[in-house]
Amino acid sequence: MSPKHEILLIEDERNICNFIVTTLKSNDYKVNYALNASSGLSLAAAGCPDLILLDLGLPDMDGIDVIRNIRNWSNVPIIVISARTQEKEKVEALDAGADDYITKPFGTSELMARIRTALRRSTINNNMLLPTQNQYVAKDLVIDYEKHIITIAGNIVHFTQIEYKILTYLAQNAGKVITYDSLISHVWGPFADSNNRILRVNMANIRRKLESNPADPQYIFTEIGIGYRMIDNENL
Amino acid sequence: MSPKHEILLIEDERNICNFIVTTLKSNDYKVNYALNASSGLSLAAAGCPDLILLDLGLPDMDGIDVIRNIRNWSNVPIIVISARTQEKEKVEALDAGADDYITKPFGTSELMARIRTALRRSTINNNMLLPTQNQYVAKDLVIDYEKHIITIAGNIVHFTQIEYKILTYLAQNAGKVITYDSLISHVWGPFADSNNRILRVNMANIRRKLESNPADPQYIFTEIGIGYRMIDNENL
DNA sequence: CGTAATCTTGACGTTTTTTTTACGTTCTCT
DNA sequence: AGAGAACGTAAAAAAAACGTCAAGATTACG
Secondary structure (H helix, E strand, O other), X not given: OOOOOEEEEEOOOHHHHHHHHHHHHHOOOXXXXXXXXXXXXXXXXXXXOOEEEEEOOOOOOOHHHHHHHHHOOOOOOEEEEEOOOOHHHHHHHHHHOOOEEEEOOXXXXXXXHHHHXXXXXXXXXXXXXXXXXXXXXXXXXXXXXXXXXXXXXXEEOOXXXXXXXXXXHHHHOOOOEEEHHHHHHHHHOOOOOOOOHHHHHHHHHXXXXXXXXXXXXXXXXXXXXXXXXXXXXXXX | OOOOOEEEEEOOXXXXXXXXXXXXXXXXXXXXXXXXXXXXXXHHHHHOOOEEEEEOOOOOOOHHHHHHHHHOOOOOXXXXXXXXXXXXXXXXXXXXXXXXXXXXXXXXXXHHHHHHHHHHHHHHHHHHOOOOOOEEEEOOEEEEOOOOEEEEOOEEOOOOHHHHHHHHHHHHOOOOEEEHHHHHHHHHOOOOOOOOHHHHHHHHHHHHHHOOOOOOOOOEEEEOOOEEEEOOOOOO
16 A cells, blocks of 8 residues: 655755655655756656745756746645745745745754645645546435536425535535535625524425434534534545 | 754753653764753754653743743743643633643653654645645544545535534644633633633534544544544645 | 405514533643 | 632523514515
């Protein structure tokens, strides 16, 4: 179950470079490295790595420009390596599109943790963004976003406009608690009264159509004082 | 793979000072020391150490003021060294921004463990500020800050608003002692009654849901007279 | 123009949470 | 060992949050 992700390291200091390459290899990553920015960019374009570790203090090019260059054609996660004296550059790097940063000197465990996190985030995004989910399925409920149709156990059930908005917003964030406020501002706009009475009435109506026993919901759960949570989509 | 972190010790008793310096050096730390508060502050500013060990009973300045002074310009972890008779000062020190405390007399292994923990936390925090950690994981417990969901051994467990606030605050400061006062003012606001009766009731309820044996907690420990401490996040 | 559907508001009973109260247990220090 | 403080726990009281019903207001549409 080893990841075998491919990592590209762009680092000009020989010692640090060797250290990181060794660490990564012993953690079962495939590693490539470049000792300056220009060859790093070539390798990035050629190899399509799963993650890039980039030192900001390269001799031949400004690190920020390297990030911008990469971001022109790829969303590969970039973790920036910076010295303690480069506080300002760190912020610029993140603004330019870096995903995370790590400050020299750093420990191996910290480095590995950051890499794991970045990779996890990116694989999730890759799988979520491209084949956009156009259906929500859970138990007897199917929401077809394209056709704008909701069926329960095969039967088409009609929901009003507002009910549909609430339902789809919860469905598209299935498994997540959605606060009353965010739900209200999503449905009624940002200037709506943040009192949730209307929401309560609508939720009662939704549940009357959706749940066989509204008092013991199977699809939408109340997190008292916070908001609502819909059960996870079974399609994922 | 030795860290080579730099530690500053501020301690007026010669014997203890020598003992600690020797211990730290033999554990591969770079050590600096001061025998009074004012020279300690100068060294702290000049040397930018990775961690400060501060005795509370200094002759020339109140230890609390030393902490406040440092916290004005640095987040360097501070571990306070206190005598058993300085219970009140310990709490004040933690509220003033100290990260942990150790009571004289102490053993080397205890000291080293606390230093390791504090250093690890600080390097992580330094780098994590922007891309915030979105999960806490320890043993069977997972707190998903984004989804606002807590699972124990895979099962979703419901916590009330207040319980959730307490739990997440402790989790986000995992490994660190959180005083009753700071916990209360974080949950109930700065003007809340600083009596911790309500906190005790809530903690009992949290533990009933969280711990298999609430009388022998695995996740949240009581530091009698001071506050609570949650076990370290395993994700970092 | 009128009817039906939808949306909003107010009222009220129920459930859940929060706080208070009370008391037993553990810990600390003399 | 024992007194006093700190802590944990249970149960009751108070407060808040939620779900539901019904009536009024608005909109959609024939």
